[in-house]
Amino acid sequence: MTIKGLNGEANSAAAAHKPAHFKLENLIRPNILSLEPYRCARDDYQSGILLDANENSLGHSLPPKSVIPHNPGTSNGATPVQSNEADDPLSLNRYPDPGLFGIKESLAQLRGVPNDAFVFLGVGSDEVLDLVQRVCCRPGKDKILICPPTYGMYSVCAAVNDLEVVKVPLITEGGKFALDVEAVNKKLSEDPDIKITFICSPGNPTGTLIPPTDVKKVLDNPDYKGLVVVDEAYIDFAEEEKAMGKRAQDDVVSAVSLVHEYQNVMVTQTLSKAFGLAAIRLGIAFAQPALVQIMNNTKAPYNISSPTAHLASLALSPQGIAQMRENVQTLIRNRDQLMADLKTVPGTGAILGANEANFVLVQILDLQTRSKPDNDVAQMVYKRMAEEMGLVVRNRAKDLGCAGCLRVTVGTEAENKRCIELMKGLLDGSK
Numbered sequence: 001m002t003i004k005g006l007n008g009e010a011n012s013a014a015a016a017h018k019p020a021h022f023k024l025e026n027l028i029r030p031n032i033l034s035l036e037p038y039r040c041a042r043d044d045y046q047s048g049i050l051l052d053a054n055e056n057s058l059g060h061s062l063p064p065k066s067v068i069p070h071n072p073g074t075s076n077g078a079t080p081v082q083s084n085e086a087d088d089p090l091s092l093n094r095y096p097d098p099g100l101f102g103i104k105e106s107l108a109q110l111r112g113v114p115n116d117a118f119v120f121l122g123v124g125s126d127e128v129l130d131l132v133q134r135v136c137c138r139p140g141k142d143k144i145l146i147c148p149p150t151y152g153m154y155s156v157c158a159a160v161n162d163l164e165v166v167k168v169p170l171i172t173e174g175g176k177f178a179l180d181v182e183a184v185n186k187k188l189s190e191d192p193d194i195k196i197t198f199i200c201s202p203g204n205p206t207g208t209l210i211p212p213t214d215v216k217k218v219l220d221n222p223d224y225k226g227l228v229v230v231d232e233a234y235i236d237f238a239e240e241e242k243a244m245g246k247r248a249q250d251d252v253v254s255a256v257s258l259v260h261e262y263q264n265v266m267v268t269q270t271l272s273k274a275f276g277l278a279a280i281r282l283g284i285a286f287a288q289p290a291l292v293q294i295m296n297n298t299k300a301p302y303n304i305s306s307p308t309a310h311l312a313s314l315a316l317s318p319q320g321i322a323q324m325r326e327n328v329q330t331l332i333r334n335r336d337q338l339m340a341d342l343k344t345v346p347g348t349g350a351i352l353g354a355n356e357a358n359f360v361l362v363q364i365l366d367l368q369t370r371s372k373p374d375n376d377v378a379q380m381v382y383k384r385m386a387e388e389m390g391l392v393v394r395n396r397a398k399d400l401g402c403a404g405c406l407r408v409t410v411g412t413e414a415e416n417k418r419c420i421e422l423m424k425g426l427l428d429g430s431k
């Protein structure tokens with residue numbers, strides 16, 4: 001079976017051959033493999049008088065003083081929009097460029113995959129997580145595997161796609177949250193209906209990196225014919241620890257390195273966290289070109305908007321990447337200070353997980369003995385901080401292995417200080 005739109009030559013030059021037991025065509029739903037992807041005249045012709053796509057020829061209808069940015073390289077500032085295409089550098093009345101090759105090429109270089117054919121772009125990684133389920137899993141028949149405690153959207157997407165969720169908990173003992181490779185592989189060997197295994201690394205809410213060597217053990221399971229999706233939304237916080245000397249220089253932290261060799265892995269990332277661009281909704285998947293092509297064939301035609309593409313290309317410029325790294329290093333320092341300060345708050349317990357992201361998972365203890373995590377006290381702190389004091393954290397107390405835990409996103413120095421003050425007040429005051 002050929003995959004529609006796949007550049008055969010480029011693919012066979014780049015194609016991974018591992019593992020021998022995996023065949024992409026057997027995993028992808030037959031209706032997805034056979035679908036005729038949407039095509040438009042713009043796929044073939046991009047210039048001239050464009051009367052092909054039922055766009056608005058008069059331009060956009062934004063008020064005259066609305067401010068939008070210029071394209072990269074044309075200006076260093078923002079400019080008032082006119083309702084005339086020449087003065088609308090983003091051509092807001094036109095559908096966006098569907099290829100986005102510049103952004104994909106920048107991402108390929110940044111993460112070290114051979115070229116843009118290894119890169120898929122989605123509306124946040126949330127779109128990618130849903131789309132990969134849609135292409136691989138038959139509603140009402142197939143299953144996904146997750147390792148709780150983990151990011152909630154895997155299960156939400158599974159519910160939308162009518163898929164059963166099989167759970168193999170992380171090893172929660174000691175609050176370390178390691179992948180239980182043996183149990184995952186056992187479950188995968190027993191159940192051929194499991195089509196995708198989601199591994200979150202660094203985990204949310206655990207902050208623990210799952211080493212690519214563990215991921216590899218799942219990829220190599222000869223009984224498993226499905227895909228492993230490694231969600232690396234927070235990977236830059238772990239990567240940057242190398243630059244700060246907190247991690248060995250030869251440590252491989254990202255599973256993107258596996259994409260070169262393995263056909264049965266997809267790594268998702270995002271501009272929402274380290275790049276600080278949650279509002280633009282740009283998610284990324286790295287995978288072998290055949291799988292990327294299938295995702296491209298299935299997605300909505302113009303999923304990435306022109307303003308998003310414009311801002312993403314600025315973020316991925318050398319200057320943007322340098323700024324991202326500087327911000328990540330600042331957040332790592334703030335995180336270390338926040339952790340040290342949390343330990344001084346009477347009534348907080350252990351800080352769980354490995355803290356390799358931009359949040360901290362901290363136990364709140366019972367008020368009487370201050371010896372065990374307490375969900376009611378955690379809820380009290382959560383609710384009173386939000387409702388009476390205007391500071392919102394996340395209550396994760398009901399997650400597996402996270403009894404009594406609040407998840408605190410690392411803020412600015414001042415925000416973190418305020419959080420500590422409020423917690424001290426609430427926990428001291430209620431004793």
Ligand SMILES: Cc1ncc(COP(=O)(O)O)c(C=O)c1O
Pocket residue numbers: 123124125126127151200203204231233269270271272278281282283
């Ligand atoms: C582990 C994980 N994956 C994915 C996402 C979603 O990211 P995006 O903003 O790219 O949709 C989040 C957001 O919190 C997350 O924690």
